Amino acid sequence: MAAFTGEPLGMDREIQFKQILVATDFLASSRVALDYAVAFAAHFKASIVILHVVELMPAAMEAEVLTKSYSQTRQAEYDRLAALADGVRRAGVNVSMLVKNGVPSDVILQAVKQTQADLLVLGIHGVDRGIDHLLIGSNAEKLLLSAPCPTLIVGTHVLSGVDLSHPMKKILYFSDFTPEAAAAAPYAAFLRDEFGVPVEFYHLLPEAAIRNRTAAQNLAAEYCKSVKSIVGDEQAEWCSPDFQLKNGLGLDQMIQQAQSQPSGLIVLGVRSESSLKRHFHTCLAYHLLSKAASPVLSIRNLSANAQQQGA
Numbered sequence: 001m002a003a004f005t006g007e008p009l010g011m012d013r014e015i016q017f018k019q020i021l022v023a024t025d026f027l028a029s030s031r032v033a034l035d036y037a038v039a040f041a042a043h044f045k046a047s048i049v050i051l052h053v054v055e056l057m058p059a060a061m062e063a064e065v066l067t068k069s070y071s072q073t074r075q076a077e078y079d080r081l082a083a084l085a086d087g088v089r090r091a092g093v094n095v096s097m098l099v100k101n102g103v104p105s106d107v108i109l110q111a112v113k114q115t116q117a118d119l120l121v122l123g124i125h126g127v128d129r130g131i132d133h134l135l136i137g138s139n140a141e142k143l144l145l146s147a148p149c150p151t152l153i154v155g156t157h158v159l160s161g162v163d164l165s166h167p168m169k170k171i172l173y174f175s176d177f178t179p180e181a182a183a184a185a186p187y188a189a190f191l192r193d194e195f196g197v198p199v200e201f202y203h204l205l206p207e208a209a210i211r212n213r214t215a216a217q218n219l220a221a222e223y224c225k226s227v228k229s230i231v232g233d234e235q236a237e238w239c240s241p242d243f244q245l246k247n248g249l250g251l252d253q254m255i256q257q258a259q260s261q262p263s264g265l266i267v268l269g270v271r272s273e274s275s276l277k278r279h280f281h282t283c284l285a286y287h288l289l290s291k292a293a294s295p296v297l298s299i300r301n302l303s304a305n306a307q308q309q310g311a
Helices: 028-044 058-067 072-090 104-115 138-146 179-183 185-195 207-211 213-231 241-246 251-259 284-291 302-310
Strands: 002-004 019-023 047-054 095-101 119-123 151-154 170-175 199-204 264-270 296-300
Touching: 019 028, 019 104, 028 047, 028 072, 028 119, 028 151, 028 185, 047 072, 047 104, 072 095, 095 104, 104 119, 104 138, 119 138, 138 151, 138 284, 170 179, 170 185, 170 251, 179 185, 179 264, 179 296, 185 199, 185 264, 185 296, 199 241, 199 251, 213 241, 251 284, 264 284, 284 296
Parallel strands: 019 047, 019 119, 047 095, 119 151, 170 199, 170 264, 264 296
Antiparallel strands: 002 199, 151 296
């Protein structure tokens, strides 16, 4: 592990969080997720839209059409959402509400586009299947791999009691030496500068690289090339292959770091749905989401995705 606290990196300063969409199902992790959204909104002077997706029975939907009024189910959910919104307003943050029906992941992705969200925030809750396996849910998986904006996900192991004025003490930048990981680097540096906290680096070394030093050097060199092209700082120490390899970890070690850091914010890049759909449960992002004690900010490399679609 190493920390970088040097001069600001020469990155794209168009990164912004002005419109935050929070998807809630009213469960505990969603409540903690809303606290993080409020902390971000207060810092960046952003607005929040709280969305709840209600899955109405056909009979209830038909009754709404005939009576031109909310069903009891929708009204009850709206009242619960209004109570959350009142709490956000008391924190001095501008907030609006959306109650929609449909498949949650589809509705949330539509709402991201409708609200032009810069950040999607949601809590997840899983179903344990043995000590080392936890399902985070198909909706969360689809959102992680498909959302066009950065996604802040709060897992079941993230503690409540968020300090709204200082929601994190450090940034944990987790990489697996892919172009997608490199695309997340500007966000790690941006948030470091905004919140005045250090960045710690953790890099997942593939098994082949662990066994073969030459392969590891080549992998790190290609990764650093990607980072420099995105971040634009040729001189930064952490852009050197030796620095990256010095902070390389195995998967178990990386998971241990994620579990032992309750006061941080994990930042990482994720691949597109097309390349991960069949293998998501073995990827780094999945392991971190299911076990991390800190929220996870995931960034998709949209330029790489566009290139893949055009190929």
